[in-house]
Amino acid sequence: MHKQALIQYLLLLGDSALVQGQRLCEWCGKAPALEEELALMNVGLDLVGQARNWLDYAAELQGDGHDADALAFRRDERAYRNLLLVEQPNGDYAVTMLKQFFYDAWHHAMLDGLSASGDERIAGIAAKALKEVTYHLRRSGEWVQRLGGGTEESRRRMLEAIPVLWRFTVELTVASDSEVQLAQAGIAADPTQVAQRWHAAVEAIFASVELPLPKAASHFYLDGRKGLHTEHLGLLLAEMQFLPRAYPDATW
Amino acid sequence: MRPGELIAGDRGARALRDGDLAQAWAVLAEVMDPEVPVVSVIDLGIVRDLDWRAGHLHLVVTPTYSGCPATEVIEGDIRQALEQAGFAEPALERRLTPAWSTDWISDQGRERLRAYGIAPPAGSASLRGASPTVCCPQCASSDTELLSQFGSTACKALYRCRACLEPFDYFKCL
Numbered sequence: 001m002h003k004q005a006l007i008q009y010l011l012l013l014g015d016s017a018l019v020q021g022q023r024l025c026e027w028c029g030k031a032p033a034l035e036e037e038l039a040l041m042n043v044g045l046d047l048v049g050q051a052r053n054w055l056d057y058a059a060e061l062q063g064d065g066h067d068a069d070a071l072a073f074r075r076d077e078r079a080y081r082n083l084l085l086v087e088q089p090n091g092d093y094a095v096t097m098l099k100q101f102f103y104d105a106w107h108h109a110m111l112d113g114l115s116a117s118g119d120e121r122i123a124g125i126a127a128k129a130l131k132e133v134t135y136h137l138r139r140s141g142e143w144v145q146r147l148g149g150g151t152e153e154s155r156r157r158m159l160e161a162i163p164v165l166w167r168f169t170v171e172l173t174v175a176s177d178s179e180v181q182l183a184q185a186g187i188a189a190d191p192t193q194v195a196q197r198w199h200a201a202v203e204a205i206f207a208s209v210e211l212p213l214p215k216a217a218s219h220f221y222l223d224g225r226k227g228l229h230t231e232h233l234g235l236l237l238a239e240m241q242f243l244p245r246a247y248p249d250a251t252w
Numbered sequence: 253m254r255p256g257e258l259i260a261g262d263r264g265a266r267a268l269r270d271g272d273l274a275q276a277w278a279v280l281a282e283v284m285d286p287e288v289p290v291v292s293v294i295d296l297g298i299v300r301d302l303d304w305r306a307g308h309l310h311l312v313v314t315p316t317y318s319g320c321p322a323t324e325v326i327e328g329d330i331r332q333a334l335e336q337a338g339f340a341e342p343a344l345e346r347r348l349t350p351a352w353s354t355d356w357i358s359d360q361g362r363e364r365l366r367a368y369g370i371a372p373p374a375g376s377a378s379l380r381g382a383s384p385t386v387c388c389p390q391c392a393s394s395d396t397e398l399l400s401q402f403g404s405t406a407c408k409a410l411y412r413c414r415a416c417l418e419p420f421d422y423f424k425c426l
Binding site: 035036038039042043045046047048049050052053120123124125127128129131132135138139 | 349351352400410424
């Protein structure tokens with residue numbers, strides 16, 4: 001029971017990083033500026049590397065002969081456990097960076113808690129990722145400020161991006177029963193602290209450029225933790241998984 | 253078997269001889285980073301341990317960044333260099349803990365980065381996420397500005413010198 005809960009938790013971490021990384025890579029070749037292209041790809045690379053560390057561990061615990069690549073490329077949408085937020089389309093740069101910021105604020109709080117996990121493997125992966133995500137969070141927060149407090153058009157776009165993404169943030173401040181149990185066992189990050197830190201980070205950045213903070217999002221019938229995704233994840237996976245599925249075990 | 257955790261077979265197994273480990277360290281000091289070919293894996297501080305196990309050299313290597321694409325290349329280069337030096341089937345263990353820090357880059361590594369045109373990390377890893385004063389590797393001026401927090405690789409940021417007007421890479425504190 002404990003092992004199954006831990007695997008699901010590792011998939012939440014790994015799948016979220018992988019899907020967010022894949023979304024960032026969609027900007028490859030068409031970012032608004034060269035420097036942004038480099039930043040988007042580097043953040044994406046960090047996330048895919050972190051995803052591999054989480055999925056390696058999940059695969060080992062499963063112990064059914066599948067490795068991290070099999071988890072990434074041969075699972076269907078309903079088996080993915082990522083946050084709904086990260087599977088949302090990139091939209092314009094305001095949506096892309098606000099999505100990144102909402103994710104980074106959650107990610108940073110999670111990794112900070114996980115660095116002290118009683119599971120040494122988790123603590124090691126988290127401590128390493130936390131260093132990298134510190135830079136991600138700083139950059140995405142600055143972009144929310146720059147667009148939100150910038151020109152008339154950039155502010156309008158940031159204001160329009162908020163309702164596009166806000167309803168998906170509910171998943172960042174709740175936890176499943178099994179996660180709460182894992183946290184009580186000293187393995188998972190404390191969900192209450194993660195929620196508080198996420199709210200604090202978002203409130204601070206929004207207040208700094210006078211962006212209106214919507215009231216807390218409420219639950220709806222989809223739930224990434226249960227594999228109930230929006231229609232966007234299937235399309236993303238169709239692209240990401242095409243080659244390994246069409247040419248199983250291809251090497252180059 | 254986990255990727256990066258290759259266990260050596262029996263072939264070429266032999267007892268440890270005097271000078272083996274010193275020679276292995278010397279070989280590693282000549283294995284350069286593929287992205288920054290003037291600093292070695294020793295300069296970067298990514299070889300954490302070296303000993304002799306079950307008749308083979310055993311190395312512990314830590315990656316710089318979780319997603320660094322050079323990790324596999326570096327491990328392959330290390331393996332190749334050691335085998336060419338006569339160490340049969342060295343075993344490489346990839347270890348994440350403790351996480352790599354720019355504090356582990358040697359003084360020689362910092363000087364080599366600077367000479368190559370990359371500003372070395374300014375201060376300790378405690379400055380992670382901050383914007384420290386970075387000196388231009390070309391003219392040494394401290395009148396520089398951050399252009400982008402991510403440069404040509406994840407470990408670097410892009411700066412510009414206001415004195416000599418040259419853009420340059422800066423190796424971020426991690």
